[in-house]
Amino acid sequence: AGQINGTSGYEEAAAQGLIAGLNASLKLRGLPPLILRRDQAYIGVLIDDLVTKGTDEPYRMMTSRAEFRLLLRQDNADVRLTEIGRECGLVSDERWERYLERKKMRGEVLKTLAERADNKQAAALLEAHGEHFTNGVTYADLLRRNIPIAEIKHEFDLFEGVPNDILLSAETEVRYEGYLKTSEREREKAKKMEEKPLPPDIDYANIDGLRLEAREKLARIRPLNLGQAERISGVNPADIAVLMVYLTLKEHK
Incomplete structure (x- = not known):
């Protein structure tokens, strides 16, 4: 799975295999898939990078790729992920x-x-x-x-x-309380963008104001939300503003 998606066949592949297997199980149970955010886990960073940026060479996970790396520490991994794992059925009693x-x-x-x-x-x-x-x-x-x-x-x-x-x-x-609070504030901003979903059937070609490159990238990658859209290479802040206006008008129709 890792090599097919463009990563190494080591820990990166194992992480993708875990999420793929878990989401297959969730689908069989009629439950929504687990999508880890970039502020929740390095697995979330890895998968989001592959989806929004792609890769020209075998992708390796490095701490420098994570903007919330102060929150993604080894010592708080259990705090970040155990409750999520419990909800998905991965954590024993x-x-x-x-x-x-x-x-x-x-x-x-x-x-x-x-x-x-x-x-x-x-x-x-x-x-x-x-x-x-x-x-x-x-x-x-x-x-x-x-x-x-x-x-x-x-x-x-x-x-x-x-x-x-x-x-x-x-x-x-x-x-590191001061630095962690700054990261928390940045996380809250990012979460607000992640909470603005993009319809799966959205026709980017018919949205006035989007640049040609942005239309092509958005149509090909089909991001799930505004947060993911703004991380796509070739989609700039002006394009995100256009999408926000589009979503607002759609809500009021």
Whole structure:
């Protein structure tokens, strides 16, 4: 499947095989197909690139291809995809219970990090790291001052029984909070475009204002929504504006 679609025959092909098999199963059950968005998984980036951009050489998945790569981290893969997998029937009861337990732990860790640390202990820890003490500092503030979560755990006797990978995931969330919020805002903008579907029978040749190249590309690729359409090479912002006007007029007819 990977080589037919223009990718390598390694992980990229395996990812496509997984989605193809899953969607075949969903179709047999009379359910809609699973289409992962670019902000949900690298599989979503890969498939969207193949559909909207095509490829002249074997496609390899690289983090640089994903505009939301800060959200597509290894440490939050379970948070991003387990619930989707459960809805599709890919996640067993045992794995689901384990996920819920880990999700609860992660939430409790983040809640604790937002609490105030003991002033005396915090002052000593910051001084040891050459940092200035501020009254009322939280555990999250200590993380942002480049104090590792493992050290905070040890000094304040916190997070007993919590696996290290959950602690490191929470640490990442806190340290990069500003960047992650920016990515979240960009994701919301993209989702709004993804939520504007394009009719499957739309006749691009009869839409006034579309450039010839855009008409040809849109007619050949047939994007599912405006978000996918704006990622097609040869379709510019003016073409997207024309499509938005077309959809608005169609809604009011």
